[in-house]
Structures are given as structure tokens and as C-alpha cells.
Amino acid sequence: xxxxxxxxxxxxxxxxxxxxxxxxxxxxxxEISTRAIKKVPTLRGKTIINLFxxxxxxxxxxxxxxxxxxxxxxxxxxxxxSSTEKGESLIDTARNLExxxxxxxxxxxKYSGAPALLSQFIDSPIIxxxxxxxxxxxxxxxxxxxxxxxxxxxxxxxxxxxxxxxHSRVARSNIQAMQTMGIKVCIVGPPPLxxxxxxxxxxxxxxxxxxxxxxxDVVMVLRIQLERQxxxxxxxxxxxxxxxxxxxxxxxxxxxxxxxxxxxPVNRGIEISLDVMESKHSxxxxxxxxxxxxxxxxxxxxxxxxxxxxx
Amino acid sequence: MQTLxxxxxxxxxxxxxxxxxxxxxxxxxxxxxxxxxxxxFSKIKDVKVIxxxxxVVAPGFCDMHVHFREPGHEYKExxxxxxxxxxxxxxxxxxxxxxxxxxxxxxxxxxxIFSQAKKTSLVNIFPIGAITNGLKGETxxxxxxxxxxxxxxYSDDGKPVMNSELMxxxxxxxxxxxxxxxxxxxxxxxxxxxxxxxxxxxTELGLKGMPVEAEDIMVFRDICLLRKTGGRLHVAHISSGGxxxxxxxxxxxxxxxxxxxxxxxxxxxxxxxxxxxxxAKMSPPLRTHKDIEMIKEGLRDGTIDIIATDHAPHxxxxxxxxxxxxxxxxxxLETALPLTFKLIDEKVITLQKAVDLLTQQPCRIFNLDKGTxxxxxxxxxxxxxxxxxxxxxxxxxxxxxxxxPYKGWxxxxxxxxxxxxxxxxxxxxxx
Numbered sequence: 110x111x112x113x114x115x116x117x118x119x120x121x122x123x124x125x126x127x128x129x130x131x132x133x134x135x136x137x138x139x140e141i142s143t144r145a146i147k148k149v150p151t152l153r154g155k156t157i158i159n160l161f162x163x164x165x166x167x168x169x170x171x172x173x174x175x176x177x178x179x180x181x182x183x184x185x186x187x188x189x190x191s192s193t194e195k196g197e198s199l200i201d202t203a204r205n206l207e208x209x210x211x212x213x214x215x216x217x218x219k220y221s222g223a224p225a226l227l228s229q230f231i232d233s234p235i236i237x238x239x240x241x242x243x244x245x246x247x248x249x250x251x252x253x254x255x256x257x258x259x260x261x262x263x264x265x266x267x268x269x270x271x272x273x274x275x276h277s278r279v280a281r282s283n284i285q286a287m288q289t290m291g292i293k294v295c296i297v298g299p300p301p302l303x304x305x306x307x308x309x310x311x312x313x314x315x316x317x318x319x320x321x322x323x324x325x326d327v328v329m330v331l332r333i334q335l336e337r338q339x340x341x342x343x344x345x346x347x348x349x350x351x352x353x354x355x356x357x358x359x360x361x362x363x364x365x366x367x368x369x370x371x372x373x374p375v376n377r378g379i380e381i382s383l384d385v386m387e388s389k390h391s392x393x394x395x396x397x398x399x400x401x402x403x404x405x406x407x408x409x410x411x412x413x414x415x416x417x418x419x420x
Numbered sequence: 421m422q423t424l425x426x427x428x429x430x431x432x433x434x435x436x437x438x439x440x441x442x443x444x445x446x447x448x449x450x451x452x453x454x455x456x457x458x459x460x461f462s463k464i465k466d467v468k469v470i471x472x473x474x475x476v477v478a479p480g481f482c483d484m485h486v487h488f489r490e491p492g493h494e495y496k497e498x499x500x501x502x503x504x505x506x507x508x509x510x511x512x513x514x515x516x517x518x519x520x521x522x523x524x525x526x527x528x529x530x531x532x533i534f535s536q537a538k539k540t541s542l543v544n545i546f547p548i549g550a551i552t553n554g555l556k557g558e559t560x561x562x563x564x565x566x567x568x569x570x571x572x573x574y575s576d577d578g579k580p581v582m583n584s585e586l587m588x589x590x591x592x593x594x595x596x597x598x599x600x601x602x603x604x605x606x607x608x609x610x611x612x613x614x615x616x617x618x619x620x621x622x623t624e625l626g627l628k629g630m631p632v633e634a635e636d637i638m639v640f641r642d643i644c645l646l647r648k649t650g651g652r653l654h655v656a657h658i659s660s661g662g663x664x665x666x667x668x669x670x671x672x673x674x675x676x677x678x679x680x681x682x683x684x685x686x687x688x689x690x691x692x693x694x695x696x697x698x699x700a701k702m703s704p705p706l707r708t709h710k711d712i713e714m715i716k717e718g719l720r721d722g723t724i725d726i727i728a729t730d731h732a733p734h735x736x737x738x739x740x741x742x743x744x745x746x747x748x749x750x751x752x753l754e755t756a757l758p759l760t761f762k763l764i765d766e767k768v769i770t771l772q773k774a775v776d777l778l779t780q781q782p783c784r785i786f787n788l789d790k791g792t793x794x795x796x797x798x799x800x801x802x803x804x805x806x807x808x809x810x811x812x813x814x815x816x817x818x819x820x821x822x823x824x825p826y827k828g829w830x831x832x833x834x835x836x837x838x839x840x841x842x843x844x845x846x847x848x849x850x851x
Contacts, residue, residue, distance in 0.1 A: 121624075152561035200740060219627035222696030241744070243626030281626060341730035 112410050117236045120246045120286035128290060128321050132254050135399065141178055142401055151413045152181035154292055155212040160203070161238070162188040162218045163389070164336050167373055167397065168248070170240050172215050173403030181212070185266035203227045212412055216240070218305040222276075223368040238401045240274045248372050249282035251403040253290065256327055259368055260411065264291035269315075269322045271353060272331030272380055279331060279372045294387055297321040298353060306337045318352065319359050327368045330381045346379055356382040360390075368392055421468060422446045423842060428803060430470025432479060433776035434783075434792035445478060445799040447560045448842035455794055457584045472803050474770070475836055480512025480543075481778040481802035483753065485577070485602075485656060485680060488514075488545075489533035490530070490705045491538060492521025497620065497733035497820045500540035502753075505731070505819035507846035509753035512800035513544040513790045514731075518555070519578040523551035525561040530569040543838075544790065544800070544846040546572045551590045551601060555579050560590060561669040567597040575602035577656055579705075580638055582608055587642060591651030600652040600678070600785060605638035605663065606704065608628075615744055617705040623698065627743060628644075630705050632831050636662040643670045654785060656678035657702035658731045661714025668723040679718075679784050680728040683759035684750060684825070692825055698739045698746035699825040702732070719777075727774075729756050733821030741792050741839040751819045755812060757804060760830035765832075771806065773824045778794060799842040808834035 114318030130198055141149055142347045157176040161169050169185060176183035186206075197205075203214065214235045216224045239245040246260050257263055268287055274280045274296045281292065287294050290310060295313040296303055315321035322328050326401075333352050333353075337343045360367065369381070377383050423445040429452065430441035440456035444464070455463070461467070464740050473593040488502035496503075499516075506514050517531065518524035524533065530547050534733035537545035549566030551574045553559050563574060574594055580603060581587040587603075594601050611630040618629020639655055643666060646653050658664055660677045670677045689708055701704055718724040732749025737748050761775050769777070792802060812829045814822035825847035 185805060196739060198737070218742070220744045225696050226740075226742060241626050242628075257742045281624070304618075304623050304629075306618075306620045309620045310624070 115234050115411070116225050116229060117246050118241070118408055119237070119243070119244045120249050120282045120289070123246070123289065125289050128250065128253065128286060131250055131403065131406050131410060134167065134410060135254050135402040137375045138200070138409070139399070139402045140406040141325055141405070142398070147178050148180055149178065150180045152176070152408060153181040155181040155412055157181045157183045157215065157408065158206055158211045159183060159185045159215045160206065161186065162223070162389055163239070164252065165239070167400075168217065170236060171397070171400040172404050175401050176408060178401070179408055181408065192307070199223060200230050203231050206320055207231050207233055212219065213408060229282055231342065232377060236407055239278055242281070243278050244282045245278040246277050246282050246286070247400070247403055247407060249286040251373070251396055251400040252329065253285055253286060253391050254366065254403055255370060258399070259392065260326065265291045267295070268327040268329060269295045269297050270324045270329045270331065271318060271355065272330070273302045273333055273337060274298055274307060275302045277331050283329065284312055287359065295325065296320050299343070299349070302337070318355070319362060322367070323355040323358070323362045324327055324364065326364070328355065328369060330369065330371045331381045332372070332374060332376060333367070333398045337381070348385070350379055352381055355380070355385050360385065370396055372396070421466060422451065422464060423468045423470060423804065424464070424589045425470045425477055427456060427473050428462070428477035428792065430477045431772055431775045432779040432793040434479065434771060437793065438772055443793065445800070445839070445842045448536065448799055449796050450644050450797050450799050452791055452795060456793045458556070470622040470803070470837060471776050474807065475803050475805045477801060477803050478775045479779040480802045480838060480840065481510045481756070482513040482729065482782040482788065482791050483511050483729050483756070484515040484726065484782045485682070486514045486517065486731040486785055487733065487749070489518045490520065490531060496735050498540070499536045499545060501818065501820040502731070502733070503541040503543045503545065503689065505751065505753045505817060507542045507840070508818045508835060509755070510757050510802035510804055510838055511543060511548065511753055512802065512838060512840045513788065513837065515546045515548050515786065517548055517577045518577060519548040523767055524548070525548050525555070526555050527565050530566060530571055534570060544842050546786070546788070548573045548575050548577070548602065549579055550574065551576045552586065557582055557586060560586070560593060563594055563597055563599070567599060572788065573600045573602050573654065575592050575604070575656065576818045577602060577604045580604050580606045580608065582700050584641060584645065586647045588649055591645055591649040591653065592622055592706050595649070595651045598787070600654040602654045603638065604654050604656050605642065607634040607756045608636075608745060609635045610634035615680045615701060616693045619690055619708060621690045621693055625693065630703070632662060632707060632711070635660040635704055636666065636798070639663040639666045643675060644677050646670070646677060650676070652676045652678070657682045657704060657726065657728070658718075659685045659707050660716065661709065661711040664714050664723055668718065668721070671723065678725040679723070681719065681724050681732040682728060683716055683752060683756050686712055686719070687759050687762055688825060689718070697825065698741070698743055698751060699823050701743060701746050701748055702750060703748040716763070716766075719763065721768055725777070725785060727756065727760060728782070729753055729778045730746060733819050734823045735821055739823050747766055750823050750825060751814075751817060754817050754819065755824060755826050757835060758812070758833045759826070761831065761833040763804070767842035799839055801839040802835060803837040804833060804835045805831050808832060810834060
């Protein structure tokens with residue numbers, strides 16, 4: 110085991126060395142996805158279960174493809190078909206699955222801490238694929254890979270994260286991972302979406318998009334959800350867009366080489382304008398491609414490195 | 421047969437006794453309390469002698485806030501198992517909250533509790549009746565009938581009475597029966613979906629917080645209502661430092677308000693929720709160091725009247741789940757004494773004051789003829805060794821549920837014997 114943990118539950122518990130190793134490994138895996146035959150035998154005979162209690166297309170598919178490119182057997186179990194709807198508890202479900210001897214469980218759950226709970230009862234490694242508003246470590250890692258591919262170095266960069274920080278597991282995972290890698294983070298959004306406590310995490314806080322992105326290397330835009338209006342956290346999407354939609358205009362004062370990323374799915378015209386999304390600054394599709402490589406790296410480092418060759 | 425408890429250090433705040441005394445019990449009552457050695461007890465024949473050397477002998481503790489889950493959720497606790505837990509914790513009297521199923525909002529449920537208690541309970545059980553029917557916060561319960569059938573206070577505990585008009589009327593109406601209204605102080609709009617204190621830990625864990633203001637605002641509202649209505653307000657399980665300040669100010673103005681604190685609110689902070697430990701999930705939630713300091717100040721200066729455990733047993737099935745879905749609360753009866761010793765060790769309060777908070781004071785607020793070793797009173801007595809050190813292990817709890825965040829804590833203060841009406845209801849193993 111080269112990583113400091115047998116589970117990937119948070120980025121908080123990843124060391125700088127861990128992250129570097131994951132990114133380096135992912136870099137070496139990228140090439141596999143460009144081959145005519147996109148498959149290596151690295152994890153042949155290993156079983157990966159994607160246990161998704163919350164709807165997801167992109168992340169689930171990304172994990173599935175990553176596993177299959179390494180020749181693992183990947184089984185998808187989604188919330189709607191899982192036994193939890195029959196009243197079976199989360200732990201019972203996971204224990205039953207474990208009794209079938211999988212090698213890795215990839216878990217997504219709408220409640221924060223669900224993968225951590227499972228890890229107390231399950232011996233197989235667990236990868237948190239997003240839990241409530243808590244963390245989504247593989248997303249943060251693929252974001253770092255995307256940034257590093259462009260910038261070469263992570264240390265010393267400045268990143269602004271814009272949007273619904275309060276509910277964002279992507280923001281939490283990125284803040285922790287970016288700080289570990291020596292990146293300065295500024296979070297941007299209206300006060301109801303930025304809990305005051307975030308300042309204790311060592312980030313800058315801004316409520317002015319244009320000013321906040323003036324000198325950053327990267328701006329990460331988060332999806333905004335209409336239901337926040339009902340919760341009284343937003344007045345309207347229209348007004349939110351007036352202040353926080355990333356448009357050409359709002360990029361006026363920004364650096365020429367600014368990079369734009371978004372974990373998806375995108376609400377076009379709400380948090381990011383169509384032209385910005387499709388501009389040369391945008392790396393949104395690179396993120397998706399890198400996502401497969403990052404997940405291959407995680408599988409490999411958790412399972413395969415001792416008995417396989419990455420090529 | 422008579423029982424003689426000899427050579428103990430008797431602490432009985434109700435009778436201002438603090439020293440070496442021997443206690444004679446006859447027919448379930450306190451027959452005599454006389455200074456050690458000066459008594460002629462040694463001449464009595466046919467007496468059972470309990471050696472209380474090195475121990476404190478005090479009135480049995482009285483916990484005015486427990487949940488025994490019967491009727492309705494007997495898989496978590498029953499009056500029988502809850503009373504065994506109480507006895508093991510040194511409590512001879514407990515008041516059971518009405519959030520059972522069905523709710524204790526009428527005579528028939530109150531009578532059921534009394535009849536079950538008579539059959540199965542080791543300790544004295546006093547029911548608390550609901551303020552509103554079904555705890556729904558819509559209509560007042562028949563407070564008169566509840567009192568006549570034996571309830572000693574009113575509460576919708578677990579839920580607050582959100583409607584200000586209804587709370588105002590409850591305080592007014594309860595005046596007729598001279599029983600306190602016990603409020604679980606929480607503005608629900610502010611805590612919707614919340615499962616722990618709102619703060620740095622909830623932010624990191626991605627859990628919805630319950631801001632401390634939700635408690636402060638409700639305490640302040642109720643104090644405002646008190647001015648005009650009269651009635652008596654008892655603030656349950658105070659957890660916010662700001663709320664302690666509000667109660668202090670109200671008392672200074674002479675308003676009839678009292679409050680209680682649970683041991684977990686002076687021994688644990690929100691940090692205990694890290695790792696999503698559902699045994700640290702309670703309502704009101706564990707707060708911060710600053711709140712604990714303000715609670716200790718409230719204990720020091722008498723703002724906080726009593727210690728009550730909010731004993732809230734939950735089965736593993738209700739706790740071994742996602743943090744959001746876990747039930748609120750911990751079992752408290754069997755850890756109350758050793759946790760109170762933490763206050764004594766930190767010199768927040770004296771041992772004498774601790775006994776007072778667990779005996780005379782609750783009985784004063786709830787008009788109970790308990791919590792005293794006065795001659796002729798029921799012989800409800802606890803004997804504990806203040807210097808016995810041990811490690812808390814929930815496996816050993818008598819409670820049916822084991823949901824406690826104190827597993828592995830090294831503590832002192834061990835209950836050796838508990839008596840109710842002269843009968844031994846608990847003796848520590850290996851004594």
C-alpha cells in the first residue's frame with residue numbers, strides 16, 4: 110500500500126505525497142484511454158462495486174469505465190434498485206455485498222458521513238464518490254490533475270471557487286486538497302451560501318465575483334440549484350446570475366490565461382454563460398477525461414500496484 | 421426489620437447535615453439520623469447493618485428529565501429497565517417525559533405509567549404530562565386532569581411549543597395548578613434538518629447545523645411571556661451560554677424561571693461529533709468550549725438550579741445509521757454521578773452543592789416530598805464512594821440501550837447502594 114489510507118473518504122486525510130502520487134499515476138494512465146484497444150489487464154479478476162444511493166451519470170460512468178479499462182469486473186447498484194428502499198439498513202446492504210467478496214466499494218450517498226460509517230463495518234477499501242455536503246475526493250483530484258496538466262505546478266497558484274459553497278462537497282474536497290498542495294483558495298458567493306465558519310478553513314471569502322477573480326489562475330464554477338430559493342438562501346436565480354454568473358464581462362479584469370473548470374452538470378446561463386463555457390479558457394471536458402484517469406489511479410493504488418504493471 | 425447505615429459521611433442539604441452520621445431505617449422511613457458514635461444504635465437487635473465507611477450517604481438522587489419509552493417504544497427502554505438504570509446511577513426518583521406512544525396527554529396514559537411503575541419499577545416514577553395534545557402544539561392538554569392523576573409538570577419535551585400564543589396560554593393556565601411548564605427551547609425554523617451544533621465542525625463535516633440562537637431566542641421569548649402570564653417556566657437541558665445569561669437576567673428581575681443542565685452539556689463539545697459518532701448526536705446539540713465555560717459559571721453562581729440527565733435510550737438500530745438519520749440523545753442515568761465529579765474536580769462546585777443539585781433542588785422546583793433524609797421521610801438513600809476510580813463501559817449499563825459517548829472514560833464516583841423506601845434496589849457488584 111503506497112497511500113497512507115486504505116480508504117479514500119476525504120481529501121483531508123490525503124498527504125501531499127499521496128496526492129502527488131495519485132496525480133502522477135493518473136498521468137501515466139491517460140494514454141490508455143487514447144489507444145484503439147482501451148484495456149489493460151492490471152486488475153483482471155478484481156471486482157468493483159459501484160454503490161450509488163444517489164442519482165449520478167457522470168461520476169458513476171467514470172468509475173465504471175475506469176474499472177473496465179483496467180479489466181476489473183464492475184457492478185453497478187443504484188439507489189432505486191437497492192434494498193435500502195425495502196428498509197434494509199445501509200450497513201446491512203453493504204455487509205451483504207461484502208459477503209460476495211468485492212475488492213473495492215465505490216459509494217455515493219445523499220447523507221454526509223455514510224461512507225465513513227460503512228468503513229467501520231466493511232473491510233474492503235471504500236472510495237467516497239460523494240457524500241451529502243461533505244466530500245467528493247475523486248472530483249477534487251481530477252480538478253487538480255486538470256489544473257496541473259495546464260500549469261505544470263500547483264504550488265503557489267490561486268483559485269477562486271464560485272457558487273453554493275454551503276452545500277458543495279466538491280468545494281470542501283477541493284479546499285482541503287488545494288491547501289495541501291499549496292494553492293491559495295478564495296470562495297465567492299452570496300453570504301447565505303457561504304457559512305461564516307469557512308474562514309476558519311483558511312480561505313479568503315468574497316462576495317464580489319469580478320474583484321475576486323481579478324488575479325486568480327483558475328476559477329471553479331459550481332452548479333447552483335433552484336431549490337435553494339425555496340430554502341430562502343437565494344432570492345432568485347435571475348438575481349444570482351446578475352451577480353455571480355461567469356460571463357465575458359465578469360472576466361474583464363481577469364488574467365488572459367485564466368482557466369475555467371466546473372464539476373458539472375452545468376446550468377448554462379445561470380452560473381456560467383454559454384460563450385465562456387465554450388471559450389478557450391474552459392477545461393470542462395478535460396475534467397471529464399481526466400476523471401477516468403484519476404479513478405483508474407485510485408483503483409490501481411488501492412488494489413493493483415503490488416502485482417501489476419501500469420502499462 | 422430495621423436497617424442501619426453506619427460510618428458514612430452524610431450529606432443532606434435539605435437538613436443542613438454534612439458530617440459523620442449513622443442512619444436508622446425502620447419500616448421504609450428514616451427513623452433517626454444521629455452523629456457517629458453518639459448513637460445508641462449498637463444496642464438495637466435484629467438490625468441489618470450497612471457499612472458505609474469511606475462513602476458518602478445522601479438522599480437518593482432525583483432526575484426530573486428522563487425518557488423511559490413506555491408505552492410505545494419498549495425495545496429502547498421500559499419503565500422496568502429504565503428504573504434499574506436509575507437505581508444503578510443512584511437515582512431513587514425520576515420524572516418521565518410524555519413523548520411516549522401514545523403521548524401522555526391524558527389521565528389514561530398517566531394511570532398506565534403508574535400501574536406499570538407499581539408492577540415493575542425499582543424507583544419512584546413521576547410522570548410529566550404534555551403541554552399540548554399529542555405534542556402537536558395545537559391545543560392545550562387537560563392540565564387539571566393530568567395533575568389530579570399525578571403528573572408533576574408539563575412539557576412537550578423533544579419538541580418546543582412553537583406557537584407563542586399557545587405557550588402564553590399554557591403558562592397562564594398552568595398557574596391554576598402550580599406546576600412548572602418545562603420548555604425544550606428550540607426555534608424550529610432555525611434548526612430544520614439540523615443534526616448538530618452549527619459551527620466549524622458541522623461545516624467541515626457537511627452536516628446541517630442547529631445554531632445556538634435557536635435556543636437563545638426561545639428562552640428569551642418564554643421569559644418575555646412570563647412577565648405577564650405568571651406561571652412557572654423551567655428551561656430543560658440548557659446548552660447555550662447565551663441562554664444561561666438570559667436565565668440569570670430573568671432571575672435577577674425576580675421572574676419565576678428555573679433551569680437544568682445535563683452532564684453531557686458540561687463535559688462534551690461539538691468536537692465529539694467528528695467521525696460522525698451518532699452517540700454524540702443530541703438535542704440540544706453539544707456546543708462549544710465557550711458554552712461549557714458559561715454553563716459552569718451558571719452552576720457556580722446558582723443560575724442553573726439542577727442537574728438532570730435527559731436520559732434518552734435508543735437502540736443500535738436507531739443509532740447505527742447515517743448521522744442525519746440517527747435519533748437524538750444518550751443514556752445518562754448511569755454516568756451522571758461520575759460526570760458530576762468532573763465539576764467537583766475542576767472546583768466548579770463542591771460535593772455538597774452537587775448533592776444539592778441532584779436532590780433538594782429538583783424536589784423544590786417540582787414540589788416533591790423527596791430529596792431529604794428528614795426523620796419520618798421515605799428512606800430513599802444513595803451510598804456512593806467518591807474515590808473509587810473506574811472506566812465507563814456501556815456494556816455494563818442496566819439500561820436496555822447502550823448509546824453513550826462516554827465509553828472508555830476514566831472517572832471517579834461509584835454508586836455502592838441505592839435504597840427506595842428502605843428497600844435495597846441496587847448494590848454494586850463485588851461489594
